[in-house]
Amino acid sequence: MTTSKKPKGAGNLRSFLQLLKETKPPYGLLVLAVALSVISTLVSLVIPMFTKGLVDGFTLSSVSLPQIARIGGAFVAQTAAAGLSVYLLNYVGQNMVAGLRERLWRKQLLLPVSYYNDIRTGESVSRMTNDTGIIKTLVSEHAASLFTGLVSIVGSISVLFYLNWRMTLVLFTVLPLSALILVPLGRMMYKISKGMQDETASFTAVLSGVLSEIRLVKASGAERREYETGQKVIKNLLAYGIREGKVSAWITPLVSLVFMMLLVVIIGYGGVQVSSGALTAGELVAFILYLIQIIMPLTQLTTFFTQIQKAMGASERLMETLKHAEEQYEGDExxxxxxxxxxxxxxxxxxxPGEPVLNNVSCSVTPGEVTAIVGPSGGGKTTLFSLLERFYEPQQGVIRLGGRPISDFSLRSWRGGIGYVSQESPLLAGTIADNLRYGLDREINLEEMRQAAAMAYADAFIDELPDGYDTEVGERGVKLSGGQRQRIAIARALLRDPKILMLDEATSSLDSKSEAVVQKALSNLMRGRTTIVIAHRLSTVVNADQILFMEKGEITGRGRHEELLHEHSLYREFAQQQLQAPEFRPEEKGGEEITGHGQNTGGGRRPAHPRVGSRIFEG
Structure with missing residues (x-):
């Protein structure tokens, strides 16, 4: 067991040092800050010798102005060097954590969707804030104590050997004993701090998840349940905090005990030496002052040791994130x-592994036509959309555009040619204008927004809002209705001018009035574009150019509605269940239906007689 633990600790330290190196700190300022701290420590080592001379020859006539000036100058120099060092260390620490957070933020945006399937949002937030804050605290507040503490301890012991080597040897009877006690406590602190960081990440995840869905919580009457969940995490945090307090409660008194033991021994033994004439009173005072300059750095080093244990735990998690494979954005346009x-x-x-969602799927989507994907829930329809968006890569097989695998094209270029409209139509917190131009590389002026909104039948309700396009939509667009969000999503897709349109039951969650308006907007959006539709009800796709029937991750039927009705038994069963209902009888269809062919006429203006009741997107 011992051999397995050592490499892990060494690995944690290497991860921590590598993380610091990769933040590219301003080494010049860091060296200057540490040098100033060392200078301040060296000056403090000289002060007891001044004090010794002052005590040994203390008379009013012996106190000269130059002597006082030297002591005063030493204090001023020490204070100035220490103050400047603290500022520079804080400056370096803040720059390092800013660089680290920038790297993490970039990494979070470049990680594939699969990464977030297993990581809760709150955990990622905690890594960005809490864990990086621990590293910043170590660099800006405790890093210098390692160098200054060592300089102070080594320098003080050297001077003490010079003053009285016998009394100095007495120190070494107590210091090793304190180290044997403090080192195991530091290891305990590492385990506790690592657990504390995990629980903090879990608590952040609970907060983010619940507060982002607070309406669902209240509508479901789940306040008590979520309170109990949060309370459990809070109690776990409390337990870790108490354990941390217990370790700290041991460390601080032990350091004080060591100091008092040394002080009593030195004063007692030193008093005997002074009375015998072997030691002067000034040397005893200097000895005590140097003893303080050993004990205080020992306390700082103990704190540094505890903090670096926390930082190693934090860096381990951060390095896991930074080493995760990113999406590959390179490729042709x-x-x-x-x-x-x-x-x-x-x-x-x-x-x-071992749970396939799609199995040997082969099909072709003709440009400019409407291809519908239907079938029972859990058949793999949404997963197929995710593969087309390249959120995931096929484990077997290939997806091609023309004759080339889509992996040959850059992600930005590929996704830039896709317009995706889903049931939820998510919006980001901000204004309507912010959401309309979201993700676009070029500048979008108000006139372009108005044209897109008009084609999406969103201009009327936007103009009625007090702030128009500057209206805040709220988090996830909660200040707008479902139909309004859908129309903004369609207008956003129009501004992208996609070549491929992907619709995931874009009207199924709307009321009949909103649905009719959104259907007309979708009619404008579809013109001249390759369209792929996920449909859970056949009534929405009876006029598609091609219908793919998916079940259990396989395409078991393809063709137009009439062909599948005769050739595919399960499709025929679906049709009998759905289309024979009164609202779906063919003789009751109203308005002009959209077919895949004949819709490639372009047109940038709203049609004079928009198509109402389109059966392709009815739902």
């Missing part, structure tokens, strides 16, 4: 204006 088919060739994928 997707050619502008090129309309090519999207082909899936024997694509297989699963979120967990």
């Amino acid at each position: 997707v050619a502008e204006g090129v309309r090519l088919p999207i082909t899936l060739e024997n694509v297989s994928f699963g979120y967990k």
